[in-house]
Amino acid sequence: MFSKVFYAPNVDANPYKLIQRVDSVNKVDPQILNTISHELRTPIAIISSNIQLLKDSGSQADLCFRNECLELCAESVESLKSFFDSIQLITMAAKNQIHPSFSVFRVKQITHNLFVVLAKQNLNFKRITLDWDLMIPKITSDLYFLQLIIISICSNAIKFSRGEINLTIQTNQNHLVLCIQDRGIGIPEDEFDLIFSPFYRARNISRIPGAGLGLAVVSALTNSMEGEIFLSSKMGLGTSIIIRFNL
């Protein structure tokens, strides 16, 4: 019988082209990849484990048990969704694609859903004391953005401190001022600017779980509304953040 002989094509000739070493992966900070992977693994573990459990228990599982499994899956999907929402928001902000939509509302509506959302994230909102100092009760701004900002800042304050947290909301003729003060672990001064970039996590919180997206979202939203962020922090004593918007 004939045996066929294949010749290896000549790589030096056209149409072959040497692919340059792919180093785009190396350009991504491995720490960021680690954070993302860590952040996604837990909800995926919950979903995968519950699905296996539902499959194995089959039809014998009682309704209450099945509902709990499904509820856990749904909550994890929700947390994955909010993770990607944050990423989308930050990417859009980087391309100047987010724009506030202004409406007139009562200032007190800003904290309308705050405690419910915090409770859903298993954060102890009872440590927050809320103070109002309103010269004008109604303002024109983006209510949804303001709510997102407050939720994000408050959940950080709860996560990185133990004692009381003061949230003050003030208005005067020219400004809306949000001020959050905690007595937590503080932010290293040389990292003040860095902590607002996506996925960046200050070096003193590596032990506390999180994705490092909260403050990036805050700064994206604040910038889109032309607000300003002021930060003051002492290591081990606490942090206070003031966000000011023109009215």
Next chain:
Amino acid sequence: MNLNLQSKILVIEDDCRLSKTIKNLLMHYGYDICCAENGAIGIQKAFEYNPDLILCDIHMNPVDGYQVYHVLKESSILDHVPFIFITGNSDLQDIRFGMDLGADDYFVKPFDNERLIRAVEKRLTKYRKLKEVGRSEFNALFNLSPDGIFLFDGQVIFDANHAFIDFLKINKEILTSYSLEDFIEADSYKIIKENISMCSNGLLNSFSDTVCMVSKEGKEIEVSLYVSVYEKYSGYALMIGLVTLNSSKNAKNDVFISDFLKVLKRENVKVSDRLGEKLAEVFTKYNIKIDRNINTFFSQREYEVLCLSMEGQPIKTIADKLYISDRTVEKHRANLMEKTNSNNMIEVIIYALRNNLVKM
């Protein structure tokens, strides 16, 4: 005594949804589960709940998984309890680090349910064999004892020895259909009822009283009843009861009881809730102030070693921090244990906290 006790697993995981999921999974396979939401609480629960196996996350605050491992290793707990890490880190170096520490196994999220269960089962089988050896002495006492011994959960009697069965003239086959109340005269039972419920809720470790027991034939006999918690589960406790005839009470009998209690008392460091909280507090503050004025009970070096140990630091890290050798650290630890009459570093820490030798 041949009783298939439910195995107890402590799950230390800070994501409450994942810990609920793991709890459901393990309960589905018939285990008793206790959950802790961070490392500090995990350490406290390890002493309180006395688990057969520990599943532990790594990224947690206060006190991460590695520190939990180090602290428990210091105590006698990890001599016999398997320890499995579950983590979101797939970093190979991280995995190796965990295994180098001496953990029994390592799972990366998301994990396969079946593989996790298999690993748990494998470790538990090994652990059970070790436990059986320790029980042989107990079994001998149980079978040969002239006094009645029985195991119950506050009501239902699960097992009893020959002496107890002969004494009350009952049929061993249908033992579990009896409750302790059936054999004790109503007024007597009222007196001990409160104590039994306190034991099963974990508020009391043991009690003794004189009660009037009634045999199956209706014969009333006055006896001394000694009840002690045998094994705590989440939600209930198994208790062991010892019945001796009051008439035969003599010195020899007392010796037997004290022997029996010694066997019952397995090495167990008791940490009360308040002390546990204080311990948790210690772990969260990374700077522990040493107040030399309080006491000169420990030398300065011993103080330093103690404080670093309280932070859950391994011997090697302590040695590096204090610029001394591993062996010197071990020597200081030995001194600390000797001075406080403790078996392990946890007891030293508890001693120091109790006597305010360390200031926070």
